[in-house]
Amino acid sequence: MENTKKKKIHQLFENLEIGIGGVSSSLGVSQRQLRYWEQKGYIKPVTEKSGVRHYSLATVYLIAFIKDQLDAGYTLDAAVKKSKEVRIKSKIARKLLRNAFDDIEVTDEEKGYGEIRMGEMEVGDKKAEVIGIVDENGSHFELKEE
Structure with a gap:
């Protein structure tokens, strides 16, 4: 917006x-x-x-x-x-x-499920993207290694 x-x-x-x-x-x-x-x-x-x-x-x-x-x-x-x-x-x-709304992917519109890309972070010597997820298991975060 x-x-x-x-x-x-x-x-x-x-x-x-x-x-x-x-x-x-x-x-x-x-x-x-x-x-x-x-x-x-x-x-x-x-x-x-x-x-x-x-x-x-x-x-x-x-x-x-x-x-x-x-x-x-x-x-x-x-x-x-x-x-x-x-x-x-x-x-x-x-x-x-504030800026995460640009990076929301709706995975199930009817159920209100989706993913928010929260940005990158370093885990040891590796970089990973933090993803907030809302799905049938509730809400949680996952790290996706790059």
Whole structure:
């Protein structure tokens, strides 16, 4: 994806706003809960247009994640902590895979299987290509000697 398309998608992600009522009804989190999460500093509204809170799409994703964790039995503090851990891990994975999308080979479109060429590494005195594989055995890496 070219850089301008990425910027536009990023702008949409940052600029799309959803009102507190829409978030509440869509995700099953009461407006009172959302205000409490704001007071605790876990989420922030982008704007309060005419007294109505609006949230960015990124914040809506965060709210959905926290709600899922609460439904799974986590405490609010634990859910927020886990969301921060996932955010950090996702950022690292995006950096690692930023250019890998050009080197993905789909081996079974229907099942979502494929291979990602991760680059070269040296193993002793030999060079090998690292390949990430998703197949019927799960996900794993293989070294293909050159």
